[in-house]
Amino acid sequence: MATGKTATPRDRLLAAATDLFYREGVTATGVERLCSVAGVSKRSMYQLFKTKDDLVAEALKASGPGTNAAFFPEDAETRPRERVLHVFRVLEDLAGQPAFAGCPFVNTASDLRDHDHPATVVAREFKQELTDWFTAEARAAGVADPELLGRQLTVVFDGSAARTVVHGTGLDGLSLATAAALLDAAGVA
Structure with missing residues (x-):
């Protein structure tokens, strides 16, 4: 802008x-x-x-980088576990805000219900960016199957955002605890 x-x-x-x-x-x-x-x-x-439809896609393209970046830690030197948990701490903080309405990418794709819609394609690209980020952190931590852990963490992220919208309440540590449990199970110290 x-x-x-x-x-x-x-x-x-x-x-x-x-x-x-x-x-x-x-x-x-x-x-x-x-x-x-x-x-x-x-x-x-x-x-x-x-x-x-073009406007919907362009709006996501314009806001998407900032949306994802808001979750990522600025410190590249922190251990992968703490970097991943940072994402969930930010989500927990946002989910406690009255204006939080979930993940804009999931919301858009769910609202449109068309896998080929230009905005759904953009939403999918930004969700993949989050998954790729989680996967890279898992790889840096030496996880045996970083792609699986990346997808699992994305599911926790998306499910947590959706839960907040459905229940109208914050997460009370649930997403953070779930992400930590996945990291523990994968051996990420």
Whole structure:
């Protein structure tokens, strides 16, 4: 997004889309509402994005790197176990916030229910980035099957985020304890 300048109509649409799709859902958010919040005409929106589907995908592409990066520790020198547990501590903290509405990638894919939708493809790529990160940490820790542990940790992450949405409560250490148990079972000290 633009920094230090007046936001362009494209920037405003992407920001409004990111916020509304996360809080209200993709299918529940109509083009009229999106344009109203962004302060952009429908005509302008369709000049910038061929379809709402294109906007959904572009909004995920724009916000995805920051979403994933918010979970990763900045310190590359910390042991893999602590780096992985850091991700779950951040998730636990976020899940306790009233504005937390789950994982935007899982939410989008679940809302659309179309494996080939451009936004679902983008969501899958960002979820794979998280899995790849977990896998790399497992590999650095010397785990026998780092790919399996990477996928397992992603399932815990996604399930924990979904549980928060379904129950409307924080995780109370559940995701952290589950991730730690997986790391223990894999021999990650």
